[in-house]
Amino acid sequence: MTTSSEPRTEPRTEPHTELLRPDGSPVRVLVVDDESSLTELLSMALRYEGWEIRTAADGAGAVAAARAFRPDAVVLDVMLPDMHGLTVLGRLRRELPDVPVLFLTVKDAVEDRIAGLTAGGDDYVTKPFSLEEVVARLRGLIRRSGAAARRSESVLAVGDLTLDEDSHEVARGGDSIHLTATEFELLRYLMRNPRRVLSKAQILDRVWSYDFGGQANVVELYISYLRRKIDAGRSPMIHTRRGAGYLIKPAEAAAA
Amino acid sequence: MTTSSEPRTEPRTEPHTELLRPDGSPVRVLVVDDESSLTELLSMALRYEGWEIRTAADGAGAVAAARAFRPDAVVLDVMLPDMHGLTVLGRLRRELPDVPVLFLTVKDAVEDRIAGLTAGGDDYVTKPFSLEEVVARLRGLIRRSGAAARRSESVLAVGDLTLDEDSHEVARGGDSIHLTATEFELLRYLMRNPRRVLSKAQILDRVWSYDFGGQANVVELYISYLRRKIDAGRSPMIHTRRGAGYLIKPAEAAAA
DNA sequence: CTTGTTTCTCAGGAAATTCACAGGTTCGAG
DNA sequence: CTCGAACCTGTGAATTTCCTGAGAAACAAG
Numbered sequence: 001m002t003t004s005s006e007p008r009t010e011p012r013t014e015p016h017t018e019l020l021r022p023d024g025s026p027v028r029v030l031v032v033d034d035e036s037s038l039t040e041l042l043s044m045a046l047r048y049e050g051w052e053i054r055t056a057a058d059g060a061g062a063v064a065a066a067r068a069f070r071p072d073a074v075v076l077d078v079m080l081p082d083m084h085g086l087t088v089l090g091r092l093r094r095e096l097p098d099v100p101v102l103f104l105t106v107k108d109a110v111e112d113r114i115a116g117l118t119a120g121g122d123d124y125v126t127k128p129f130s131l132e133e134v135v136a137r138l139r140g141l142i143r144r145s146g147a148a149a150r151r152s153e154s155v156l157a158v159g160d161l162t163l164d165e166d167s168h169e170v171a172r173g174g175d176s177i178h179l180t181a182t183e184f185e186l187l188r189y190l191m192r193n194p195r196r197v198l199s200k201a202q203i204l205d206r207v208w209s210y211d212f213g214g215q216a217n218v219v220e221l222y223i224s225y226l227r228r229k230i231d232a233g234r235s236p237m238i239h240t241r242r243g244a245g246y247l248i249k250p251a252e253a254a255a256a
Numbered sequence: 257m258t259t260s261s262e263p264r265t266e267p268r269t270e271p272h273t274e275l276l277r278p279d280g281s282p283v284r285v286l287v288v289d290d291e292s293s294l295t296e297l298l299s300m301a302l303r304y305e306g307w308e309i310r311t312a313a314d315g316a317g318a319v320a321a322a323r324a325f326r327p328d329a330v331v332l333d334v335m336l337p338d339m340h341g342l343t344v345l346g347r348l349r350r351e352l353p354d355v356p357v358l359f360l361t362v363k364d365a366v367e368d369r370i371a372g373l374t375a376g377g378d379d380y381v382t383k384p385f386s387l388e389e390v391v392a393r394l395r396g397l398i399r400r401s402g403a404a405a406r407r408s409e410s411v412l413a414v415g416d417l418t419l420d421e422d423s424h425e426v427a428r429g430g431d432s433i434h435l436t437a438t439e440f441e442l443l444r445y446l447m448r449n450p451r452r453v454l455s456k457a458q459i460l461d462r463v464w465s466y467d468f469g470g471q472a473n474v475v476e477l478y479i480s481y482l483r484r485k486i487d488a489g490r491s492p493m494i495h496t497r498r499g500a501g502y503l504i505k506p507a508e509a510a511a512a
Numbered sequence: 513c514t515t516g517t518t519t520c521t522c523a524g525g526a527a528a529t530t531c532a533c534a535g536g537t538t539c540g541a542g
Numbered sequence: 543c544t545c546g547a548a549c550c551t552g553t554g555a556a557t558t559t560c561c562t563g564a565g566a567a568a569c570a571a572g
Contacts, residue, residue, distance in 0.1 A: 040346060044376025047354060131375050180518055195423045205375040217560085218520060224562060241424050242528065242559065243437035249423070436529055471532065473549085478530095480551055498539065498548065 018050050019139060019148045021072065027142055030071040031055045032062040032088070033104065034081050041210060042075060045131045046138070059083040059091070066095045072147040073138055077104045100141035102134070121145065128209035132185045136165060156191045159237060159250030161230065163191055177229050182207070186222050187230070190238070190248040199245035219246075275307075275398055277328060283398055284308045286327035288318040288344070289360065290337050297466060298331060301387045302394070315339035315347070322351045329398050331390070333360045334380075356397035358390070377401070384465040388441045392421065412447045415493060415506030417486065419447055433485050438463070442478050443486070446494070446504040455501035 019027050029051050033039045039055040046053050054069045056062040059082045066074070074092060078085035089101060103124035121144065123137050142148050154166040160173040168184060170177045179187065185207045190198065200219045204212065223246055227238050235251040275283050285307050289295045295311045302309050310325045312318040315338045322330070330348060334341035341359060348355065359373055359380035373380050377400060379393050399410070410422040416429040424440060426433045435443060441463050446454065456475045460468065479502055483494050491507040 036346070040349065041372055041375065043349075043353075044378070048375075048377035053353075182519070195425075197422065197424050199374070201380070202374045205372050210372055210375075214519095215521065217522095220560060221520075221562080224560095227561095240560070244424055247423060438530070470530095473533095474531065476549060477532095477551075480549095484551095496549070 019142055019152060021147060026050055026052045027073070027147065028052045028054070028069060028071040029073050029075065029138065030062065030065055030069055031075045032057075032059075032065075032080070033075070033077040034058060034079075035077075038077075038104075038210075041131070042134065045135060049135060049139075057081075059088040062088055063091045063095065066092050066099075070096065071099060073142050073145070074099055074101045075104065075134070075138065076101050079106070098145065100145045102137055102141060104129070128211040130185060130209045131206050132189050136185075136188065140165065156188065158191050158194045158248055161191070161237060161248075163188055172230060172234070179226075179229065182222060183225055183229070186219075187226055187248075190246070193247075195247060195249045197241050197245045197247045202245065275305075275395060282306055282308045283329070284310070284325060284327040285329050285331065285394065286318065286321055286325055287311045287331045288313070288315075288321075288336070289331070289333040290314060290335075291333075294333075294360075297387070298390065301391060301462075302331075305391060305395075313337075315344040318344050319347045319351065322348050322355075326352065327355060329394055329401070330355055330357045331360065331394065332357050335362070354401065356401045358393055358397060360385070384467040386441065386465045387462050388445050392441075392444065396421065412444065414447050414450045414504055417447070417493060417504075419444055428486060428490065435482075435485065439478060439481055439485070442475075443482055443504075446482075446502070449503075451503060451505045453497050453501045453503045458501065 021027055027050075029046055031039050031042050031046070031053060032055070033042070034057050036057070039057070043053045043055060054065050054071065056065045059080050062074070062076070062080075065071075074096075076085055076088060076092075080088060085103060092099065092101065101122045103122065105124055105126050107126050121141070123141055125133050125137055140154070143152055143154070154164055156163045156165065161171075163170045163184075165188065168179075170179055170184070170187065186203065189203065189207050200216055203219050204216060208218070223238060223240075227236070231238055237251050238246060238248050240246055277283055283306075285302055287295050287298050287302070287309060288311070289298070290313050292313070295313070299309045299311055310321050310327065312321045315336050318330070318332065318336075321327075330352075332341055332344060332348075336344060345357060348357070357378045359378065361380055361382050363382045377397070379397055381389050381393055396410075410420055412419045412421070417427075419426045419440075421444070424435075426435050426440070426443065442459065445459065445463050454462075456472055459475050460472060464474070479494060479496075483492070487494055493507050494502060494504050496502055
């Protein structure tokens with residue numbers, strides 16, 4: 001039995017470090033997509049981040065909502081029923097010159113044109129996406145746009161393990177570690193919820209894309225990969241709670 | 257009903273640490289399921305938590321009740337006679353954008369089609385469930401949703417024994433203790449009712465799933481397991497009241 | 513087209529957990 | 543003190559849960 005001595009009463013942060021506007025009010029995000037199941041899913045996930053969400057189903061609605069709601073960021077599907085995303089972008093910009101936009105595009109579509117747009121500080125993710133990806137990108141945009149009060153750090157740390165959300169660099173105790181995209185997202189999710197048990201279902205819902213229909217044991221598999229890279233040899237940080245899920249926490253001082 | 261034999265005429269002292277809304281009124285929960293035996297069972301257990309309960313048997317009723325009752329949380333069976341749980345969810349969200357939902361699903365059947373449910377901070381339990389599980393999950397949802405005063409602690413403490421509901425960590429006097437899932441739930445139940453005698457029937461009804469059909473002496477067995485881990489050597493916290501049940505309380509100053 | 517990487521399925525095996533059973537122990541009423 | 547009921551706990555087997563190797567499929571880069 002690992003004998004950690006203290007009862008651990010360290011400050012327990014909310015699921016995620018909160019991002020607030022300068023005046024202390026919650027960050028506002030406008031979600032624009034014509035598939036209601038998607039706006040639904042996104043709304044839920046983004047509200048859970050503590051943000052205030054408004055949705056619109058088409059370009060006209062988006063512009064109107066932008067004017068009324070004055071969001072700090074916009075999630076915008078490139079394909080809308082009434083007008084093309086780029087048209088919407090133009091009108092949005094007229095309302096809100098500096099608001100960052102996260103585009104949702106289909107994989108093989110006009111990726112280059114979108115890519116060009118991201119030069120202006122915008123960003124995009126391709127459908128089907130994972131919620132972790134969207135949330136992370138959005139956080140990045142908001143952080144960089146200056147809409148957030150404190151310029152929050154892009155580095156997550158748990159014990160001697162660090163993960164940089166901007167550069168995607170991961171290191172444990174000085175040794176840099178190469179992770180694949182999925183491994184990275186899984187680790188980020190764990191690290192954003194340290195000391196908290198996350199069920200396999202939660203992980204799947206959050207780290208895998210919303211249309212993933214495969215076996216739930218991919219989670220076990222990727223945990224296994226992560227352990228090989230993160231915990232190899234050292235005292236383990238990723239723990240299994242049989243019947244409940246997984247959690248990450250700083251390694252105990254290795255038993256002497 | 258369950259396999260418990262004796263009539264439940266237990267002393268009805270006030271329940272557990274109460275979760276209240278900001279204005280001090282009791283938390284409201286809407287329970288939606290078409291099996292009346294289940295809504296019955298749940299209502300009873302949740303009322304006992306000190307919450308105000310309303311029930312509905314189908315989707316239409318759920319939406320109406322949501323509008324009128326404005327609950328702080330909803331327990332929602334995914335399979336309803338008139339519409340699918342996800343449809344209901346959409347309509348509920350229109351009424352109550354931020355209300356957390358606890359889904360009830362069947363284990364094997366639709367497991368894949370509930371993807372995304374936990375993503376927004378919602379949660380689910382699979383049938384057959386134990387009441388402890390439902391109550392714990394609900395408390396977690398409410399705690400995190402902000403309906404209750406923010407940042408309530410997730411740690412239960414009795415004497416020098418602590419149990420963290422987020423990390424599933426248990427420790428006594430600094431020594432961390434590993435418990436299995438069932439042991440954990442049993443201990444949580446005891447600790448949420450300190451100094452109070454809980455009969456074996458109560459424990460069975462509460463900690464084991466409602467369809468448990470085994471020998472009632474599993475309770476004795478698990479109490480025995482717990483003692484071995486919790487009380488080992490130290491002065492005991494788990495006590496037997498012959499003919500009545502068990503209770504947990506802070507250890508007396510150890511007799512020299 | 514070829515090659516290297518990444519994602520994922522599948523399946524066997526290891527390990528932990530749950531539980532029944534039964535013999536032993538303790539308690540308290542008479 | 544005696545007896546039966548209530549309780550405790552060792553043993554072991556069935557079951558569940560998790561881990562991980564091997565390889566197929568998908569993908570990206572050259």
